Amino acid sequence: MARNSLALKMLRSVKEKYQSIDELKSLTGLIAIFAAAAVFTPKFYLPQNLMMLLGQMSVMATSAIGEAFVILTGSIDLSVGSIIGLANVVSAILISQYNFSPYMALFTVMVIGGFIGLANGISVTKLKIPSFVVTLATLTIVRGIAYLISGGLNIPVYNEEFLRLNEVLYGVPIIFWIYFISLIAILIFFETTRLGLYIRAVGSNEIAVRNLGVDNDGIKNLAFTMSGVYSALAGFMLGVRLGAGYPHSGIGYELDVIAAVVVGGIALTGGAGSLIATFIGAMIMTSILNIMVLAGIGAFVQYVVRGMVLILAALAMRKAGVIVK
Amino acid sequence: MKEILRAENVRKTFGAIQALRGVDLSLYRGELLAIVGDNGAGKSTLLKVIAGIYPPDSGRILIEGKEVHFHNPMDARKMGIEMVFQDFMLCPDLDVVSNTFLGREITSYQFLNKKLMIKILKEKLKDLKFDIPNIKKKVKFLSGGQQQMVAILRTLMFDPKILLLDEPTANLSAAAAMEVMAFIKELIRARNISGIFVAHDLPSIIKYSDRILVMRHGRIIAERLPEETNTVELVQLMRA
Numbered sequence: 001m002a003r004n005s006l007a008l009k010m011l012r013s014v015k016e017k018y019q020s021i022d023e024l025k026s027l028t029g030l031i032a033i034f035a036a037a038a039v040f041t042p043k044f045y046l047p048q049n050l051m052m053l054l055g056q057m058s059v060m061a062t063s064a065i066g067e068a069f070v071i072l073t074g075s076i077d078l079s080v081g082s083i084i085g086l087a088n089v090v091s092a093i094l095i096s097q098y099n100f101s102p103y104m105a106l107f108t109v110m111v112i113g114g115f116i117g118l119a120n121g122i123s124v125t126k127l128k129i130p131s132f133v134v135t136l137a138t139l140t141i142v143r144g145i146a147y148l149i150s151g152g153l154n155i156p157v158y159n160e161e162f163l164r165l166n167e168v169l170y171g172v173p174i175i176f177w178i179y180f181i182s183l184i185a186i187l188i189f190f191e192t193t194r195l196g197l198y199i200r201a202v203g204s205n206e207i208a209v210r211n212l213g214v215d216n217d218g219i220k221n222l223a224f225t226m227s228g229v230y231s232a233l234a235g236f237m238l239g240v241r242l243g244a245g246y247p248h249s250g251i252g253y254e255l256d257v258i259a260a261v262v263v264g265g266i267a268l269t270g271g272a273g274s275l276i277a278t279f280i281g282a283m284i285m286t287s288i289l290n291i292m293v294l295a296g297i298g299a300f301v302q303y304v305v306r307g308m309v310l311i312l313a314a315l316a317m318r319k320a321g322v323i324v325k
Numbered sequence: 326m327k328e329i330l331r332a333e334n335v336r337k338t339f340g341a342i343q344a345l346r347g348v349d350l351s352l353y354r355g356e357l358l359a360i361v362g363d364n365g366a367g368k369s370t371l372l373k374v375i376a377g378i379y380p381p382d383s384g385r386i387l388i389e390g391k392e393v394h395f396h397n398p399m400d401a402r403k404m405g406i407e408m409v410f411q412d413f414m415l416c417p418d419l420d421v422v423s424n425t426f427l428g429r430e431i432t433s434y435q436f437l438n439k440k441l442m443i444k445i446l447k448e449k450l451k452d453l454k455f456d457i458p459n460i461k462k463k464v465k466f467l468s469g470g471q472q473q474m475v476a477i478l479r480t481l482m483f484d485p486k487i488l489l490l491d492e493p494t495a496n497l498s499a500a501a502a503m504e505v506m507a508f509i510k511e512l513i514r515a516r517n518i519s520g521i522f523v524a525h526d527l528p529s530i531i532k533y534s535d536r537i538l539v540m541r542h543g544r545i546i547a548e549r550l551p552e553e554t555n556t557v558e559l560v561q562l563m564r565a
Binding site for chain 1: 399408427
């Protein structure tokens with residue numbers, strides 16, 4: 001009897017622990033997807049395929065880090081796909097027409113992305129326009145600029161240093177390393193500094209944070225700026241993968257990025273979740289796409305399935321109490 | 326008794342609404358002052374002006390005889406003024422430690438010193454004889470009474486001089502409300518803090534406060550001692 005109740009107690013404490021760590025639910029989902037792949041599409045586990053998967057997910061996951069910042073503060077950024085496109089085009093032009101080194105081009109587009117993000121932030125915090133509307137406007141403005149400066153044409157890049165970034169280092173694509181290092185760096189910042197804490201606090205209860213004397217507008221501006229910077233990095237990485245600048249690249253990407261953030265376990269209402277979630281979410285979204293391609297499922301069906309995954313993830317979060325507002 | 330806070334002719338308008346129409350108030354050291362009034366009388370606005378949340382349009386606020394100008398709530402907090410809100414004002418997704426230090430985290434080299442914060446919090450809990458079972462738990466998993474305790478705890482972390490309590494028990498059960506009021510009263514007496522509290526529960530105001538101010542239409546219209554008044558008179562003053 002005593003042993004029985006002890007076992008029950010342990011079970012309950014494990015369950016409580018499981019519920020208190022938000023990422024565990026999405027991680028369970030990822031493991032289920034990997035298990036399903038083992039049964040239905042063993043080709044999934046071929047080294048070349050896994051390598052491609054890591055390359056594919058890197059762009060989405062990098063942008064998702066920035067998007068997560070904004071969503072954690074309780075806003076949304078719809079402009080990430082257009083910033084990806086602009087960064088892709090601008091970095092290609094700088095390298096191929098102005099002889100910038102890839103790293104100088106990367107730095108430049110990250111600064112541009114940061115300014116676009118800051119403009120989004122200021123429109124939300126000072127002009128008091130809802131983030132959905134502001135970033136919807138930025139989505140079309142920034143896309144328009146990408147078309148204008150490229151003349152709507154594709155810009156191939158022949159810079160060797162740039163193209164070499166699409167290779168493999170220690171068995172993993174270099175762009176995955178770029179993503180991974182950026183994730184770790186920002187994770188340390190996010191988990192250990194006051195600003196990281198305030199980003200979650202603002203999303204959790206904005207009025208409380210303001211009443212305690214924290215500069216919540218500054219925190220929101222920071223989140224939007226980060227989103228711009230990370231999406232610009234993602235755009236540069238996409239250029240590396242494509243070997244060119246395409247003015248239409250990144251169209252519709254915002255939806256995949258937001259989906260990755262939500263599927264990873266970050267509540268759209270703000271406050272709940274961590275940046276690890278973006279890694280898991282991007283992995284889930286990319287793996288599902290990859291498995292469907294391997295299983296020969298048509299592109300039209302893929303859209304339907306991806307949408308359903310999003311609904312399932314939101315439902316799981318609701319049940320787990322992540323979304324309480 | 327020594328005056329710790331004084332407000333002189335404080336005015337505040339929101340658009341066309343005159344929330345405060347020249348409020349004068351004195352708060353003495355070690356005193357628990359109650360403010361009563363109907364909805365919209367300006368009680369909460371007055372507390373928020375003192376707490377630095379709303380800047381007053383005109384008038385002066387003096388702390389221990391010196392005029393102060395609060396540009397934001399942090400200025401007031403640095404002067405030892407802390408506020409407890411009706412809806413707790415906690416971040417449900419953050420743990421107890423983060424909530425109690427919110428806005429005043431302890432850092433070393435820009436990094437949060439969580440270990441030190443936990444140590445200080447544990448000492449504070451022991452000192453106050455508070456019982457919060459798991460300080461690493463997210464606040465959303467605590468009961469209403471426990472959440473209010475965390476909110477009160479936050480105001481006590483840095484040894485405040487003045488506590489402002491805006492309907493601190495409105496969201497609690499009757500039993501929990503009594504407990505919280507008794508606790509606040511004892512706290513103020515034992516630590517020589519001063520407090521202003523706004524509430525609707527007149528019997529508990531008469532039981533726990535040292536002095537009662539009645540507000541109507543943005544002005545203080547009467548002052549009573551609890552032993553000299555009763556709920557009927559207070560209601561008449563509020564409504565007259």
